[in-house]
Amino acid sequence: MTILGIESSCDETAAAIFADGKILSNIIASQAVHEQFGGVVPELASRAHHKTISKTVAQALKKASVSVDDLDGVAVSQGPGLMGSLLVGLSFAKGLALSRKIPVIGVNHIDAHMYANFIEHDEVYPFVALIVSGGHTRLVYVEEPFRHKVLGKTRDDAAGEAFDKIGKILDLPYPAGPVMDKLSRDGDPKFHAFPRAMINKGLDFSFSGLKTSALYYTQELEPSFIKKHLHDICASISDAITDVLTVKLERAAKQNKVKHMMLAGGVSANSMLRAKVEKMARKLGINLMIPAMHYCTDNAAMIAITGAMKARENLYDDLNLKPFARMED
Numbered sequence: 001m002t003i004l005g006i007e008s009s010c011d012e013t014a015a016a017i018f019a020d021g022k023i024l025s026n027i028i029a030s031q032a033v034h035e036q037f038g039g040v041v042p043e044l045a046s047r048a049h050h051k052t053i054s055k056t057v058a059q060a061l062k063k064a065s066v067s068v069d070d071l072d073g074v075a076v077s078q079g080p081g082l083m084g085s086l087l088v089g090l091s092f093a094k095g096l097a098l099s100r101k102i103p104v105i106g107v108n109h110i111d112a113h114m115y116a117n118f119i120e121h122d123e124v125y126p127f128v129a130l131i132v133s134g135g136h137t138r139l140v141y142v143e144e145p146f147r148h149k150v151l152g153k154t155r156d157d158a159a160g161e162a163f164d165k166i167g168k169i170l171d172l173p174y175p176a177g178p179v180m181d182k183l184s185r186d187g188d189p190k191f192h193a194f195p196r197a198m199i200n201k202g203l204d205f206s207f208s209g210l211k212t213s214a215l216y217y218t219q220e221l222e223p224s225f226i227k228k229h230l231h232d233i234c235a236s237i238s239d240a241i242t243d244v245l246t247v248k249l250e251r252a253a254k255q256n257k258v259k260h261m262m263l264a265g266g267v268s269a270n271s272m273l274r275a276k277v278e279k280m281a282r283k284l285g286i287n288l289m290i291p292a293m294h295y296c297t298d299n300a301a302m303i304a305i306t307g308a309m310k311a312r313e314n315l316y317d318d319l320n321l322k323p324f325a326r327m328e329d
């Protein structure tokens with residue numbers, strides 16, 4: 001089974017080949033054009049996808065030494081994401097599928113973040129997953145492939161969004177998540193006690209209060225003080241976000257009595273989160289899966305493996321496949 005995966009939901013144009021249980025290539029073209037605007041500009045993203053997609057797919061095929069005729073299916077990110085961006089990937093996938101008479105497989109981007117764990121870990125069920133990306137923060141219970149129950153989600157901002165928005169307040173470049181992570185490493189996480197909303201109860205999240213609290217806190221301070229203590233402030237913010245995420249994942253794992261759990265999505269690249277969750281999993285004696293760093297943030301390898309899993313379960317689509325901007329629940 002040889003599957004081409006295509007990802008174009010936000011600002012990365014990516015293509016990957018998954019064949020016989022392995023990722024053979026994983027090409028990512030990141031769009032630098034958005035940096036100057038401090039966030040993703042949808043129209044520019046679609047144009048950049050359109051310009052790059054053929055080249056990116058060609059590179060993925062070449063690197064994997066696979067020809068288009070070897071493909072058994074084309075898996076493509078169907079949503080959630082930016083409509084114009086998704087349409088580029090979807091149209092390309094449909095064109096290829098039609099011309100080569102191979103099936104197209106629509107892949108949910110959020111599911112794919114989760115199943116990225118099975119590139120390097122054994123496929124096991126049931127498990128609880130914490131998916132933390134730029135647009136989503138959700139806890140799910142997965143009983144078997146593609147059967148998920150949502151346990152909790154954010155009521156406002158996503159965890160990645162919190163990192164990015166608070167980073168903007170601190171004048172850090174976009175996306176601020178990885179920058180805050182790096183700065184936090186030699187800062188004092190107990191420098192300032194930021195709020196940990198909804199930590200004591202339930203499995204939902206809320207991060208907008210933290211953003212407001214960071215805004216008020218910094219407004220009171222001299223720029224020179226912020227500059228001097230930037231590492232400490234970033235560490236304290238990271239500490240608050242990762243505390244909440246770790247406690248909720250632990251609660252979900254205990255409530256569902258699972259033997260396996262996982263982290264997924266861009267924020268799972270965060271070093272403080274990885275360390276806290278690893279410690280918690282050791283304490284509970286639960287098997288923890290975290291994707292390798294290059295499979296945490298947006299990539300097409302996760303689309304390709306999820307496509308291969310869907311093909312295995314006979315979950316194919318046809319050329320009526322449509323993109324969707326938001327998750328249903």
Ligand code: KG4
Pocket residue numbers: 010113132133134135136159160161163164175176177178181265266267268269270271296297298
């Ligand atoms: O999963 P992803 O690549 O794209 C979405 O589907 O949204 O996640 C991107 C998010 C951004 O908000 C980015 O700041 C955050 O993941 N992120 C991080 C780190 N690496 C990426 N946040 C904290 N620490 C990191 N090391």
Ligand code: ZN
Pocket residue numbers: 109113133134265266297298
């Ligand atoms: Zn993503």
